[in-house]
Amino acid sequence: MASRIGKIKLGSQGLEVSAQGLGCMGMSAFYGPLKPEQDMITLIHHAIHNGVTFLDTADIYGPFTNEILLGKALKGGIREKVQLATKFANSFEDGKWVIRGNPAYVRAACEASLKRLDVDCIELYYQHRIDTSVPIEVTIGELKKLVKEGKIKYIGLSEASASTIRRAHAVHPITAVQLEWSLWSRDVEEEIIPTCRELGIGIVAYSPLGRGFFSTGPKLVETLSNDDVRKYLPRFQPENLKHNKTLFERVNEMATRKGCTPSQLALAWVHHQGNDVCPIPGTTKIENFNQNIGALSVKLTPEEMDEHESFATEDSVKGERYTNSIKTWKDSETPPLSSWKDA
Incomplete structure (x- = not known):
């Protein structure tokens, strides 16, 4: 099975990753009850054994527990086989969601992630969300220092506008932009995808299966627990789901003709967007993982x-x-660099 999963160059700075990655968020956060740790480690090992070596996490997943999980999973000589991506900027403070991109926070977040992951260097370090109070040049300037110090190899952005990407890339080459891209999330195609391609930046597509919608369609909502954030997202509300059902039916009908599952078809569509695109579908089940790599x-x-x-x-x-x-x-969008006064 591993031979079916090739490698792609992500961006133009030298990073090479498996053609499909593994999103690890749902193992520890946001998608219902916490999953058994050993089961998730077994899944991660299964993924790596089968050629999926690009693993995606973030400090906010848990928070912190997903990075700790990956740290445990990568023990015993496995680390060298993996391209590890994690993210910073999000935190919960006094029950509120806060986004930070100031230099001291960037450095502290990176040091903390390195410790939890129990690694010396992170291959790809993303700004998870953009702090609109800090010029992007300031945030990237600190990340550039971390690259020079050998703590991270490549810099990424997630959910950044085209102009933010350009400004960041002018300070230090951005290797990848992570964004939501799927059959039901295509607004990035107008400006962000062309900007990435113009600048030689790789594209990492998260939620390529519409957060599971393209696996089972509207029936998915019936299986979601009250602590699953998808239950509260607009597209999964009854008034919208009734309309969105038609899209799933069209995908399902085409998948039947192709002899594959609707989720494989939806994932194949993302893969066919270009060899600069790496989708990172998440799962907590080995059978779903096997189905996902079948999309290749x-x-x-x-x-x-x-x-x-x-x-x-x-x-x-x-x-x-x-x-x-x-x-x-x-x-x-962030303020101009000229406005920055480092407190």
């Missing part, structure tokens, strides 16, 4: 890609990606 064997003709374009349109989805309290690339 699903080949789509130009005509089939056109068919996707015909039904996966802006009008085919109702509801925002997140609630209003969660920032995305649409509100990620």
Whole structure:
């Protein structure tokens, strides 16, 4: 099975990762009850054994417990096989979600992640969300120092606007931008994807299965526990789900013709966007992981890609990606560097 998963170059700075990654968030946070640690370590080992070596985590997942989990999973000579990505900027303070990008915080967050992961260096370190009170040049300036010190190898951004990406890239090359990209999240195609490609920045697609929607469709909502954040997202609300059901039905119908599952078809669509794109579907089950890597064997003709374009349109989805309290690339602009006064 491992031979089916090749490598791709992510960005133009030298980072090479498996053509598909593994999003580890759901193992520890946001998607229902905490999963048994040993089961998740077994899953991570299974992924690595089968060629999926690009592992994605963040300090906010848990918080902190997901990084600790990966640290345990990478013991015993496994570390050398893996390209590790984690993120900083998000924290919960006094019950509120806070985003920070000031230099002291960046450095402290990196040191803490290195300790939890129990590694000397992080391959790809992302700013998870953009602190709109700090010029992006200031945040990237501190990350550049961490690269020089050997604590991180490559710098990434997540949920950043095109102009933020450009400003950041002018300070230090950005290796990857992580963004939500799937058959029901395509707004990044207008400006952000072309900007990344112009600058030679790799694209990491999170939630490529629509947070599980393309696995089972509207039925997914019936299985979600009260502590699963998806239950409260706009697209999963009854008034929107009824409309969004049609998109799943179209994908399901095409998958039946192709002899694959709807989730494999949806994931194959992301893979066919280009060899600079690495989707990172998450799962907590080995059988779902096996199904996800099966998407790499699903080949789509130009005509089939056109068919996707015909039904996966802006009008085919109702509801925002997140609630209003969660920032995305649409509100990620930072002040000019000239305004910065380091406290």
